Amino acid sequence: MTGIIALYIFMLAAFTGYEVIAKVPEILHTPLMSGSNFVHGIVLVGAMVALGHAVTPLEKSIGFIGVLLAAGNAVGGYAVTERMLEMFTSSGPRKTQGEK
Amino acid sequence: MDVSLLIDGSYFVTAFLFIMGLKRMSSPKTARSGILWAGAGMVLATLVSFLYPGMSNYELIIAAIVVGSAVAWWSGRRVAMTNMPQMIALYNGMGGGAAAAIAAVELYRVAGEGGNGPGAAVLSLAAVGGMIGAVSFSGSLIAFGKLQGLIKRSLRFPGQQFTNILLLLATLAAGVLLVSGVGMTPAVVTALFLVALLLGVAMTLPIGGADMPVVISLYNALTGLAVAFEGFVLGNAAMIIAGTVVGSAGTLLTQLMAKAMNRSLGNVLFSGFGESAGAAATGAVAGSMKPIEAADVGVMMAFSQKVIVIPGYGLAVAQAQHKVWELCQLLINAGVQVKFAIHPVAGRMPGHMNVLLAEAGVPYELIADLDEINAEFESADVALVIGANDVVNPVARNDKSSPIYGMPILNADKAKNVIVIKRGQGAGFSGIENALFYLDNTRMLYGDGQAAVNQLIHAVKEATG
Numbered sequence: 001m002t003g004i005i006a007l008y009i010f011m012l013a014a015f016t017g018y019e020v021i022a023k024v025p026e027i028l029h030t031p032l033m034s035g036s037n038f039v040h041g042i043v044l045v046g047a048m049v050a051l052g053h054a055v056t057p058l059e060k061s062i063g064f065i066g067v068l069l070a071a072g073n074a075v076g077g078y079a080v081t082e083r084m085l086e087m088f089t090s091s092g093p094r095k096t097q098g099e100k
Numbered sequence: 101m102d103v104s105l106l107i108d109g110s111y112f113v114t115a116f117l118f119i120m121g122l123k124r125m126s127s128p129k130t131a132r133s134g135i136l137w138a139g140a141g142m143v144l145a146t147l148v149s150f151l152y153p154g155m156s157n158y159e160l161i162i163a164a165i166v167v168g169s170a171v172a173w174w175s176g177r178r179v180a181m182t183n184m185p186q187m188i189a190l191y192n193g194m195g196g197g198a199a200a201a202i203a204a205v206e207l208y209r210v211a212g213e214g215g216n217g218p219g220a221a222v223l224s225l226a227a228v229g230g231m232i233g234a235v236s237f238s239g240s241l242i243a244f245g246k247l248q249g250l251i252k253r254s255l256r257f258p259g260q261q262f263t264n265i266l267l268l269l270a271t272l273a274a275g276v277l278l279v280s281g282v283g284m285t286p287a288v289v290t291a292l293f294l295v296a297l298l299l300g301v302a303m304t305l306p307i308g309g310a311d312m313p314v315v316i317s318l319y320n321a322l323t324g325l326a327v328a329f330e331g332f333v334l335g336n337a338a339m340i341i342a343g344t345v346v347g348s349a350g351t352l353l354t355q356l357m358a359k360a361m362n363r364s365l366g367n368v369l370f371s372g373f374g375e376s377a378g379a380a381a382t383g384a385v386a387g388s389m390k391p392i393e394a395a396d397v398g399v400m401m402a403f404s405q406k407v408i409v410i411p412g413y414g415l416a417v418a419q420a421q422h423k424v425w426e427l428c429q430l431l432i433n434a435g436v437q438v439k440f441a442i443h444p445v446a447g448r449m450p451g452h453m454n455v456l457l458a459e460a461g462v463p464y465e466l467i468a469d470l471d472e473i474n475a476e477f478e479s480a481d482v483a484l485v486i487g488a489n490d491v492v493n494p495v496a497r498n499d500k501s502s503p504i505y506g507m508p509i510l511n512a513d514k515a516k517n518v519i520v521i522k523r524g525q526g527a528g529f530s531g532i533e534n535a536l537f538y539l540d541n542t543r544m545l546y547g548d549g550q551a552a553v554n555q556l557i558h559a560v561k562e563a564t565g
Binding site for chain 1 (some may be wrong): 111114118119120122123125127128132134135136138139146149150152154155156157158160163165167168169170171173175176177179180184185187188190192193194195197198199200201204206208209210212219221316317320323324327328330331332334335336337338339340341342343344345346347348349350352355356357368373381442447449450451452454455458459464467469491508512
């Protein structure tokens, strides 16, 4: 990927992020912050590649921590976002759910 | 089939799924499916990344993924809804730490090979991304500690801003040494990350708990940016797109939050809350607070046309949201129109209160935000304020000397009757006297949120009996 193409991707993605969120109602702000927190969990693929190419023990240790943290970001972000959004599925009062 | 084409194609699909997922999360009806779309994208991207050419250490990769995922899944499923903000801070910090780790691996490798390798542009992005990631990592951990109550005090000392600026300059200097090739040594790489970690701690420690949501949102945006920068370094389009989308969306979200709290971002970051408020807290308000009994409130509400409930964080602390919904269902069955008015910063983050109400089973059609509901207060018979304080203080509208002047508030004072459920007399966390409590149409119902609402439920049952 050439530098200038990467720059175009950067610009277009920045506008996309702005536009996608600009239409979000307030009630979804917290789930959305959590959802976007999950999306940057994609750092996992970068951490995997970094660890996969690590050679020295130092590189391997840091890479291992990187993958560990990235997996936590992705999976934890998914778990809490899904839990929050679960509550928006039905509009009626859900008596089956009961009290927690 | 060509492996690199398969990987690039899968990343393309992942980017599409992420953007569609975020888009679907922007409406309550499709929000649930949004996270499923994004989740599918994440699984796809992770699986194809095992096929990357020239990889080794597979056992380490799998072990790290299994351990990290298991711990995060376990903690994410069992955290209480009220503790959600600090959990997001924690997971966000992990992402920042991962971005910093990628940068560290790259920089240590280049330093170990005596500076041979990628050009200055890639090195700069690696260093800046790593620095931002490290700040986001340590800063988010401090934010988590503060909201979780592990760190009680806000550390402030003279010359703090100066120290922070020095730390920032020191990390930048380390970055310049690395990129220019003058000091491309492992020691300088270590220094860059240590100072950046310290900067994240020093930046976050002085910020009060009330401002933490804005800070978490900022770190969320910063982590996105760090991920995008490391995406440039690795030539990984999925990371560039996802990171940048989060970076810009998170920045917008941060601005919205700061605006709702009537604080500029600079104000949040560079001055501790409470310092400006202290002066005005002395401003006395004329009149007196007038108490009322639960039985009277029950009758008043049961025979109203329209009741607007204004929940605040105090409601969540008292775990009274289920009881409030029980109360409202009684009223609805008695023919009363009930609505919930949510201030943008009710709870601890925008939308946090909505989540807590949704958890209790309140349908989102009954939940209105500030712009929708403010015109309706004049036609409301009762405004019931539970655990909210500053967000209903009319001085924000009419007292220019007040520190919260200009903050958008819910116009509860316009309702025919205002009932405030409050633990005792005294000001809110900002220390500002609430003029609403002294108005002629306001009555105070003293007591613990949960107990007071229980009394109201009995009162309404008897009144409608």
